[in-house]
Amino acid sequence: MIITRVPLRMSFVGGGTDLKVFYEKDYGEVLSTTINQYIYITVKKQTKLVPDKFRIGYSKTENVNQVADIEHPIVREILGFLKINFPLEIKVMADIPARTGLGSSSSFTVGLLHALHALRGESISPYRLAEEAVYIELNCLKRAIGKQDHYAAAFGGLNKIKFMPDESVIVSPILCPRTIRENFFNHLALFYTFKTRDAESILKGQQRDTAGKWEILKEIRDSVHRFESILEGNGNFKDLGKILEESWQKKKTLHAEISNESIDKFYQKAKKIGALGGKLLGAGGGGFLLFVIPPAKQGVLEKELKGMLKVDVKYEPQGSTIIYFNEND
Incomplete structure (x- = not known):
């Protein structure tokens, strides 16, 4: 069993310039910090004794046998992306309600990817973790959102995050006393x-x-x-x-x-x-x-x-x- 803890974030300035429609023609830049409010994600391999292959608990509970039948879009896409097909239980808890402007969906995406990579015995860098989370939400799910939150959740801290037209991202810590x-x-x-x-x-x-x-x-x-x-x-x-x-x-x-x-x-x-x-x-x-x-x-x-x-x-x-x-x- 693995539990990840992922911070939420507060974005101070630059929001909106992390949207592709802007940074693909000019660079975008934001300044944000992570805070002591978190999402907790538990993943656990199940035995064949359980009646349902996938058990997923969030604001509702899902018990299904096929990845394609999972209703939660992020969970479904991540399991498909990582080609996970063994019995699995996922549980989610959060300090703050979703859809409140603190980047919760991106933190969840980052945290679930992190936990599942660890469950497979794989280490992953913050940069790759953020890249994969962006791929899930923006490419797979086609969400019309920016990508600052994924990097904030993966790296943590008080940072300036720069988005380049070539899709590269530069995360620079703010060096304040x-x-x-x-x-x-x-x-x-x-x-x-x-x-x-x-x-x-x-x-x-x-x-x-x-x-x-x-x-x-x-x-x-x-x-x-x-x-x-x-x-x-x-x-x-x-x-x-x-x-x-x-x-x-x-x-x-x-x-x-x-x-x-x-x-x-x-x-x-x-x-x-x-x-x-x-x-x-x-x-x-x-x-x-x-x-x-x-x-x-x-x-x-x-x-x-x-x-x-x-x-x-x-x-x-x-x-x-x-x-x-x-x-x-």
Whole structure:
């Protein structure tokens, strides 16, 4: 039996430029971090005593005998991709609901691939793990999503991720002092809106409009360098908040469903309380709101944003990790 633990991520700037429709003509770039919220995936070889060849537990339970009959699209495609045909049980647990803007589907894809490679006695690099996860979601399932989340989940940490027109990807750690990183995280406040959304529907619309939004996307991409320079320099949180604010306002122009009246009201209330900037994580429409705000004002913010839940997060330096391995289980 093998258990993998895969972190979720928060993307600060550059989102949208990891879509192929953009980076195939120009390079894309994002800056993100993994956090201490996880998906756990357990895989276990079954004996021939079990009545069903494949037992898969997530928000529902599947018991089937053929890979083609598996309803969960990612599980079905991965088992087919790896040509796994032995009796197998898969169980999934998560700290955070799906479809909330923290990259959960990509983390799941990375974690299941990692676990199954290990079950076959194969080691795999973070880069190859991310590449395979991208192949499953974008090539096999034809999902209209970017590929930043797969690399964030596989590598872990606080990184700048660059997407080149030739499909190569460069992952570069942000070399900021530990004190600045810790203080930066102390200035972050994450709130759950209790609204889930389908990122793919928003991203499909965004991709259709890319040609007309090209200059805005370039500005969003170029904010990565500014954000990186501050983190690696003096760590001025007022400037970091301002960049998030500018980038969020530009991102809202990419598609009408990225924000809504309710989210905008919460955002403006946070600004009045003292937030230096912020954004809605993920493609938009719901999920989590992230603010840069002094720690002393976070208690007031939590009281005022009624109907939302504050989730405390910390920095996670590791990507997908095998936390349990027993070949005799």
